Amino acid sequence: MNxxxxxxxxxxxxxxxxxxxxxxxxxxxxxxxxNLETPDYHAHKVDFEDSLRSAVDHGDxxxxxxxxxxxxxxxxxxxxxxxIDFEVLASSENVLRQRLVVQALNNKYxxxxxxxxx
Numbered sequence: 001m002n003x004x005x006x007x008x009x010x011x012x013x014x015x016x017x018x019x020x021x022x023x024x025x026x027x028x029x030x031x032x033x034x035n036l037e038t039p040d041y042h043a044h045k046v047d048f049e050d051s052l053r054s055a056v057d058h059g060d061x062x063x064x065x066x067x068x069x070x071x072x073x074x075x076x077x078x079x080x081x082x083x084i085d086f087e088v089l090a091s092s093e094n095v096l097r098q099r100l101v102v103q104a105l106n107n108k109y110x111x112x113x114x115x116x117x118x
Contacts, residue, residue, distance in 0.1 A: 021048030
């Protein structure tokens, strides 16, 4: 992973990877909700946390990957397996995680601004 703007450390890079994963998850959740009644639609799931953790542990954030898979949960009669209750909860949790990551990035950049300007 390249340094972001030439002033990035591994923590900042990891936060950017996490934000990308959370964005992908939010897109999947939105797609799942939009296809709630689409026959034979299978919900998508996004996973990146294990890959990010492993990449951080090995010191190589370029190895972090976002995987999107189809849910193997049971389907309704129309072949659709989107669970709206789960999706609403997952969306709320994901938004909170996004806010935390953005706040952490803001704090990192604030420290950098303070170091530059004094």
